[in-house]
Amino acid sequence: xxxxxxxxxxxxxxxxxxxxxxxxxxxxxxxxxxxxxxxxxxxxxxxxxxxxxxxxxxxxxxxxxxxxxxxxxxxxxxxxxxxxxxxxxxxxxxxxxxxxxxxxxxxxxxxxxxxxxxxxxxxxxxxxxxxxxxxxxxxxxxxxxxxxxxxxxxxxxxxxxxxxxxxxxxxxxxxxxxxxxxxxxxxxxxxxxxxxxxxxxxxxxxxxxxxxxxxxxxxxxxxxxxxxxxxxxxxxxxxxxxxxxxxxxxxxxxxxxxxxxxxxxxxxxxxxxxxxxxxxxxxxxxxxxxxxxxxxxxxxxxxxxxxxxxxxxxxxxxxxxxxxxxxxxxxxxxxxxxxxxxxxxxxxxxxxxxxxxxxxxxxxxxxxxxxxxxxxxxxxxxxxxxxxxxxxxxxxxxxxxxxxxxxxxxxxxxxxxxxxxxxxxxxxxxxxxxxxxxxxxxxxxxxxxxxxxxxxxxxxxxxxxxxxxxxxxxxxxxxxxxxxxxxxxxxxxxxxxxxxxxxxxxxxxxxxxxxxxxxxxxxxx
Amino acid sequence: xxxxxxxxxxxxxxxxxxxxxxxxxxxxxxxxxxxxxxxxxxxxxxxxxxxxxxxxxxxxxxxxxxxxxxxxxxxxxxxxxxxxxxxxxxxxxxxxxxxxxxxxxxxxxxxxxxxxxxxxxxxxxxxxxxxxxxxxxxxxxxxxxxxxxxxxxxxxxxxxxxxxxxxxxxxxxxxxxx
Numbered sequence: 001x002x003x004x005x006x007x008x009x010x011x012x013x014x015x016x017x018x019x020x021x022x023x024x025x026x027x028x029x030x031x032x033x034x035x036x037x038x039x040x041x042x043x044x045x046x047x048x049x050x051x052x053x054x055x056x057x058x059x060x061x062x063x064x065x066x067x068x069x070x071x072x073x074x075x076x077x078x079x080x081x082x083x084x085x086x087x088x089x090x091x092x093x094x095x096x097x098x099x100x101x102x103x104x105x106x107x108x109x110x111x112x113x114x115x116x117x118x119x120x121x122x123x124x125x126x127x128x129x130x131x132x133x134x135x136x137x138x139x140x141x142x143x144x145x146x147x148x149x150x151x152x153x154x155x156x157x158x159x160x161x162x163x164x165x166x167x168x169x170x171x172x173x174x175x176x177x178x179x180x181x182x183x184x185x186x187x188x189x190x191x192x193x194x195x196x197x198x199x200x201x202x203x204x205x206x207x208x209x210x211x212x213x214x215x216x217x218x219x220x221x222x223x224x225x226x227x228x229x230x231x232x233x234x235x236x237x238x239x240x241x242x243x244x245x246x247x248x249x250x251x252x253x254x255x256x257x258x259x260x261x262x263x264x265x266x267x268x269x270x271x272x273x274x275x276x277x278x279x280x281x282x283x284x285x286x287x288x289x290x291x292x293x294x295x296x297x298x299x300x301x302x303x304x305x306x307x308x309x310x311x312x313x314x315x316x317x318x319x320x321x322x323x324x325x326x327x328x329x330x331x332x333x334x335x336x337x338x339x340x341x342x343x344x345x346x347x348x349x350x351x352x353x354x355x356x357x358x359x360x361x362x363x364x365x366x367x368x369x370x371x372x373x374x375x376x377x378x379x380x381x382x383x384x385x386x387x388x389x390x391x392x393x394x395x396x397x398x399x400x401x402x403x404x405x406x407x408x409x410x411x412x413x414x415x416x417x418x419x420x421x422x423x424x425x426x427x428x429x430x431x432x433x434x435x436x437x438x439x440x441x442x443x444x445x446x447x448x449x450x451x452x453x454x455x456x457x458x459x460x461x462x463x464x465x466x467x468x469x470x471x472x473x474x475x476x477x478x479x480x481x482x483x484x485x486x487x488x489x490x491x492x493x494x495x496x497x498x499x500x501x502x503x504x505x506x507x508x509x510x511x512x513x514x515x516x517x518x519x520x521x522x523x524x525x
Numbered sequence: 526x527x528x529x530x531x532x533x534x535x536x537x538x539x540x541x542x543x544x545x546x547x548x549x550x551x552x553x554x555x556x557x558x559x560x561x562x563x564x565x566x567x568x569x570x571x572x573x574x575x576x577x578x579x580x581x582x583x584x585x586x587x588x589x590x591x592x593x594x595x596x597x598x599x600x601x602x603x604x605x606x607x608x609x610x611x612x613x614x615x616x617x618x619x620x621x622x623x624x625x626x627x628x629x630x631x632x633x634x635x636x637x638x639x640x641x642x643x644x645x646x647x648x649x650x651x652x653x654x655x656x657x658x659x660x661x662x663x664x665x666x667x668x669x670x671x672x673x674x675x676x677x678x679x680x681x682x683x684x685x686x687x688x689x690x691x692x693x694x695x696x697x698x699x700x701x702x703x
Contacts, residue, residue: 108529108532109529175532175536175540178536179529179536182532209536209539209540209543210543213540213541213543214543214544217544217545217546217548218547221548221551235593235634235691236593236632236634236696237696238569238634243551246550246554247547247550250547250550251547
């Protein structure tokens with residue numbers, strides 16, 4: 001081990017500067033920053049696409065874009081936000097925090113780490129370039145259901161290859177995370193003493209390793225169906241398009257927990273810090289996370305209740321889906337119990353975490369409504385579904401990322417953000433996110449279908465409200481960028497332990513955290 | 526670093542195994558559909574058994590047709606409904622016309638609704654067992670001979686037999702080139 005650390009140190013001395021520093025870096029903090037900046041860029045590209053969608057939906061009828069382009073926007077918005085904004089953001093946080101939290105000098109596989117990141121810009125260049133094709137970008141939805149996806153334009157192989165690259169990047173990143181957590185913890189840090197964020201990421205990494213190869217298989221079958229004459233999903237050759245939906249959602253449902261479990265870890269870190277109490281029910285938190293991960297592999301068909309399934313299948317998937325509410329309920333209970341009689345203060349990271357608990361729970365409840373098979377026949381492919389998954393992904397996953405950035409930025413940079421502006425950012429974001437997505441519940445229940453650029457006139461008012469909210473939400477995030485750059489221009493003033501109630505090894509390091517931390521492992525008792 | 530290597534090895538095996546699992550889902554799904562009668566898949570080869578007995582029960586069979594991807598074909602059942610005696614073989618046919626100016630190769634995909642009764646609908650002879658070649662403007666009768674199994678449960682209402690006709694000319698021509 002020690003020889004390896006010396007080696008890394010030596011590399012540091014000959015470190016190139018400028019652009020080459022970032023291209024060749026193997027430092028977990030550099031790579032974490034790259035991931036986070038990349039994620040922010042993708043968040044704005046994907047957000048811009050969302051605003052095109054909302055602008056078109058401001059009024060019924062077709063105003064701004066043609067339906068084909070609208071479909072490309074819904075497809076690309078989802079792919080960019082899931083694979084470009086959220087997943088890299090969580091990997092970036094993992095890169096920054098995991099080694100510092102477990103007392104390791106770096107990630108276990110630094111070169112692989114560099115590679116996992118640098119695959120991303122190429123994959124997204126390829127994905128985004130399809131928008132400039134004559135036949136346009138992918139327009140069959142991010143789920144790429146055949147037969148529609150097999151009938152699309154020339155973008156299809158490009159989308160599939162870029163998804164392969166993104167999958168490879170995620171798998172490499174996940175292997176790195178697991179290898180780091182299992183092998184490089186400080187002496188004395190047993191598994192059940194690990195910070196909860198480390199636990200949630202360990203479980204997420206296992207989900208990635210189990211789910212991403214299945215996606216790779218499904219899209220490879222699409223590719224061979226289209227170009228090499230196989231008939232996995234083409235009915236003309238004896239295949240079955242429904243099979244794709246099964247394989248896709250076998251990946252897809254674990255994928256949605258890949259997007260939320262690290263967020264649970266972040267919230268479980270921040271709530272105790274600002275309640276000045278230990279996390280309530282640490283063990284049950286760990287077991288709840290593991291249960292959610294295991295259940296995620298046996299609920300996939302609840303995404304496709306209307307596709308035609310035996311009654312026994314519908315009932316099985318309905319009850320297993322509802323079962324997930326139990327470990328999730330344990331988590332929400334533990335967060336609330338952590339705050340109970342705590343000395344709470346309401347700095348920006350805490351505000352985002354509190355909003356997370358309330359708004360994510362709303363998204364969880366609408367998920368339970370969708371789990372009820374007979375009711376789902378009414379809700380399926382309506383705006384109610386759109387409202388549901390945006391509630392769990394925007395004020396859920398994205399709020400957690402924002403909270404994490406506010407919480408750890410003094411450790412990363414040694415500089416404190418402007419608390420007043422942070423609070424303004426919080427209130428604007430929270431108000432607008434609800435203005436955007438809450439009305440979607442109503443139009444969805446009333447029957448407005450998703451992924452269609454036009455709608456019946458009775459849905460106009462709620463759609464106008466949602467569009468205004470979306471533009472407000474988008475503008476609020478420009479304030480976030482302003483706050484980030486303003487913070488970076490501050491002098492270094494942050495204390496080593498930037499928050500009074502913060503716990504964990506990362507706060508024993510100086511702020512900003514030195515380029516190489518924990519060259520000698522700390523003792524954990 | 527030895528333990529890191531062993532972690533990587535184990536995880537890589539999981540990755541490869543899960544990739545293989547995605548392909549394994551294809552036969553698993555087919556078997557599952559066969560057992561549950563899902564998707565109304567009918568027998569893919571001709572029924573040649575002789576254990577079906579005539580019964581004094583009658584059931585209505587409805588025939589419907591689809592043409593996939595707006596192919597230039599006329600494809601309709603000759604009769605849209607038949608009341609048949611359980612256990613007795615019957616003949617009927619579909620009519621297909623090539624409305625294009627080229628020779629076309631086609632194949633039909635059958636489906637029975639309700640799906641769980643598909644196993645009782647036995648095809649003795651069916652155009653769906655083979656591919657068709659049809660010249661420009663040609664009209665063809667495509668025959669079916671079927672029998673309804675006397676194991677069929679009582680009180681099930683009507684059975685609908687649907688065929689979707691696919692134009693597979695491009696695939697056939699490409700395969701011939703190889």
